[in-house]
Amino acid sequence: MTSEHPRNEEEHGAGEQRLPSEAELSEMSREDLVKLGGRLDDVEIVEYHDPWPVKGTRAEKRSERLVAAWFGLAGLSALAFIGIFIWWPWTYEPPSPGNERAHFLYSLYTPLIGTTLGLSILAVGVGIILYTKRFIPHEVAVQQRHDGPSEELDRQTVAAHLADAGSRSTIGRRKLIKRTAGFGAGTFGLAFGVYALGGLVKNPWADPESEHSLANTRWQHRYPGEKVFLRRHTGNFNEISLVRPEDLVPGSMETVYPFREEERGDHHELVHAIKAGDAPVMLVRLRPEDSAQVIKREGQEDFHYGDFYAYTKICSHLGCPTSLYEQRTNRFLCPCHQSQFDVLAYARPIFGPAARALAQLPITVDPETGYFIATGDFPEPVGPAYWERES
Secondary structure (H helix, E strand, O other), rough: OOOOOOHHHHHHHOOOOOOOOOOHHHHHHHHHHHHHHHHOOOOEEEEEEEOOOOOOOHOOOOOOHHHHHHHHHHHHHHHHHHHHHOOOOOOOOOOOOOOOHHHHHOOOOHHHHHHHHHHHHHHHHHHHHHHHHHHHOOOEEEEEEOOOOOHHHHHHHHHHHHHHHHHHHOHOOOOOHHHHHHHHHHHHHHHHHHHHHHHHHHHOOOOOOOOOOOOOOOOOOOOOOOOEEEEOOOOOOOEEEEHHHHHHOOOEEEEEEEOOOOOOOOHHHHHHHHOOOOOEEEEOOOHHHHHHOOOOOOOOOOOOOOOOOEEEOOOOOOOOOOOOEEEEOEEEEEEOOOEEEOOEEEEEEOOOOOOOOOOOOOOOEEOOOOOEOOOOOOOOOOOOOOOOOOO
16 A cells, blocks of 8 residues: 655655755755655656757747737837827717817727727737747646645745746846836736726816716706706707607606707707716606606705606616606616616605615796706716715
8 A cells, every 4th residue: 555645655764765854955955945846746747848958049039029029019008008098089079070180089089098908918918928838948747636735845845846947937037028028017007007097087076066076967057047958859969959848748758958058059069968978867747647646855846847857867776877767657767777766756766776766857947938947957966876975
């Protein structure tokens, strides 16, 4: 009967090899530790091929420059990604006459950040594969694995094996590859950090009264007495179609957006008002029998106009569009995660993962024009929660 581990035979005197003492172990060189570890772990080297037995040949130098070129490309691509991510014009520019160059530069933003980051990932991977194939010795070894915790002797011999593998890989004397690999991997990691933290750099509370703050939307009044009309989108960004009470039949809903008279003829502002993520609002006209059952939210009793109620279209769960209105049950439905909101009870959630009511927009009818206007912005932030939110 044989023992499972050669060390057991040695401890019982059955083996020929004597284990070194701690003093002898501390005086052993790395090569001695490598050999000892191989014997103790029952490792048999079947094949060990050095890819460059003659050092410093032109072929070896070409391979080294090739690997370095890929790592250098990874670093340059990552730097390009960082520069484009931070400084390239990313805000929407409409394709209007005289604005072709700005629109063209804007249209390149997403393809450029995708191309540069993807090229950096590809170059790092190709560089690692090429280095492994051209410089790491091709070793075939057979080892019997044993259960149980590692002892100090095992740990030191394994560390020696790893250090020896690094030495035999010749990475220590290949300064060009080390520098380019550090450059490529470092900038690649920096690019990912910029990508992950880029959205957190801008302080949304730098100007709390601005419409760009998370607390405000484009429905915010920029000066006292300003009229912000409710506008429908007909598919033509430049067409202004305002909403009157008689445009909606009882039990119907329409999506509306903010419009200011000074924006008329301004293609950029008209497009932005439609595309702004916090702009869409659901204007609902309840049936008379349903309107009599409405439960109004405290402090928002005068936010409606007759049978007309306006709520943000942005779901309070994860920001999906709650664009489905069920007339029979008077519910808003979010198609993403099936949250349902009771229109007769200030759009509070009654089913699904949403935990807060939809924000209500205060509305009335402009006595001069007969069109719907917003009397103010939403009294609370729309959409999902964020750190400084109180509601």
